Amino acid sequence: xxxxxxxxxxxxxxxxxxxxxxxxxxxxxxxxxxxxxxxxxxxxxxxxxxxxxxxxxxxxxxxxxxxxxxxxxxxxxxxxxxxxxxxxxxxxxxxxxxxxxxxxxxxxxxxxxxxxxxxxxxxxxxxxxxxxxxxxxxxxxxxxxxxxxxxxxxxxxxxxxxxxxx
Numbered sequence: 001x002x003x004x005x006x007x008x009x010x011x012x013x014x015x016x017x018x019x020x021x022x023x024x025x026x027x028x029x030x031x032x033x034x035x036x037x038x039x040x041x042x043x044x045x046x047x048x049x050x051x052x053x054x055x056x057x058x059x060x061x062x063x064x065x066x067x068x069x070x071x072x073x074x075x076x077x078x079x080x081x082x083x084x085x086x087x088x089x090x091x092x093x094x095x096x097x098x099x100x101x102x103x104x105x106x107x108x109x110x111x112x113x114x115x116x117x118x119x120x121x122x123x124x125x126x127x128x129x130x131x132x133x134x135x136x137x138x139x140x141x142x143x144x145x146x147x148x149x150x151x152x153x154x155x156x157x158x159x160x161x162x163x164x165x166x
Contacts, residue, residue, distance in 0.1 A: 004116055004128060009093040013101060013112050019133040019144060023156055026126050027163030031097050031117050032075035034127055038115070038162035039078075039087060042070035046157075049150055056146065060139040062107060089113060101130075108139035115162075129159045 004010055004022075014020060027034065047070070057063065071087050079086055080094040089102035092112065101114040114130040131151065135141050144151075 004130070007099055007116060010099065010101065010114065010116065010130075013092065013103070013114070013132050016134065017132045018109075018135045018141070019131070021131050021152070021155075023129040023159045024126060025129070025159045025163045026120070026124055028123050028125065029127075029163060030075065031100060031115065032078045034117075034162040035078045035086075035100060035115060036073040036075045037164060038129070038158045040071055040073055041154075041158040041161035043157070046154055049154070053147070057143070060108065060143055062139070062143075107136060108143055109136055110134045127159065127162060129155060129162075131155060
């Protein structure tokens with residue numbers, strides 16, 4: 001995680017986090033290519049999980065506005081300015097070919113999804129895919145601990161899809 005500590009914008013988001021995990025994959029994509037492939041990952045089983053989530057969150061007093069459709073983004077569609085929308089996330093910080101952090105805030109938690117690019121040799125890059133969670137109330141840890149096993153499968157699949165995006 002020392003490589004990630006070199007990005008001041010990321011340190012603000014990591015401060016006081018209740019949960020942080022990092023998935024790492026390698027590829028030759030640009031950050032925008034990687035993000036387009038990663039965000040576009042939504043096989044049928046993930047869509048099914050969104051349906052299950054819609055029922056589960058009602059027990060916690062929350063709502064889900066429908067089941068998200070698989071986004072079809074090109075690299076040019078990836079927003080890089082704070083406040084711009086990346087599906088249901090909002091970009092918080094971004095630097096071309098270096099990093100992108102987007103987040104979503106709900107009553108129970110704020111979740112950030114970040115990708116940091118670490119240049120390697122021969123045009124190869126290491127993509128650090130971060131999930132950063134801050135709980136707001138009792139429902140935050142209840143919700144996240146129930147979805148955590150699926151979260152690891154989904155984000156791992158997203159990361160692998162990002163390096164297959166060319």
